[in-house]
Amino acid sequence: MEVDDDDGEQSVVTPDADVTDDRANQITSISLGWARNRAASLPGFKRVQRSPRPSAMSSVKKSKAPAPQLSDQEVQQNYSQLQSELQSIAAKIGELEQEAEEHVLVLSTLNEALAEEPNRKCFRLIGGVLVERTVKDVVPALQTNRDGIRKVIANLAEQYKSKEEDFEKFKREYNIRPAGRI
Numbered sequence: 608m609e610v611d612d613d614d615g616e617q618s619v620v621t622p623d624a625d626v627t628d629d630r631a632n633q634i635t636s637i638s639l640g641w642a643r644n645r646a647a648s649l650p651g652f653k654r655v656q657r658s659p660r661p662s663a664m665s666s667v668k669k670s671k672a673p674a675p676q677l678s679d680q681e682v683q684q685n686y687s688q689l690q691s692e693l694q695s696i697a698a699k700i701g702e703l704e705q706e707a708e709e710h711v712l713v714l715s716t717l718n719e720a721l722a723e724e725p726n727r728k729c730f731r732l733i734g735g736v737l738v739e740r741t742v743k744d745v746v747p748a749l750q751t752n753r754d755g756i757r758k759v760i761a762n763l764a765e766q767y768k769s770k771e772e773d774f775e776k777f778k779r780e781y782n783i784r785p786a787g788r789i
Contacts, residue, residue: 710753
């Protein structure tokens, strides 16, 4: 008996040699849905994979599996979740860009002091504690921090682009358009 598997391949459930034709007739009279799932597990039967016939090939499309259908409420939840993730990444990028700008301003001021007096006292707030250092000690640390912040911003920008592509794909998949553009 031939059955189509869920993945589009055809398989044949054949009786073992020691099983009578009556047993095979019983299996063929059972609904195909049950047979597809259970026939191979019955005693005396085995599942044999077979490539699809040419006539069946025309009905088998080489497309991606359809996306699982979501209810309207699930679509709204996913839409809101993706939108809030995009907003939070954008907010974090804005916050880090502002911090990087502050580092640039401080560095420009300290570079002037470094050129004139490298041993000049400098105070730095580290984890809520104000510590005294020299300008020549603070400038390299601030440059390292600024560079690290820029790398994090670049990483977040990539994440944002990826999420934005996922969001656009989701909107296309479920035909979501802003209310004013119907």
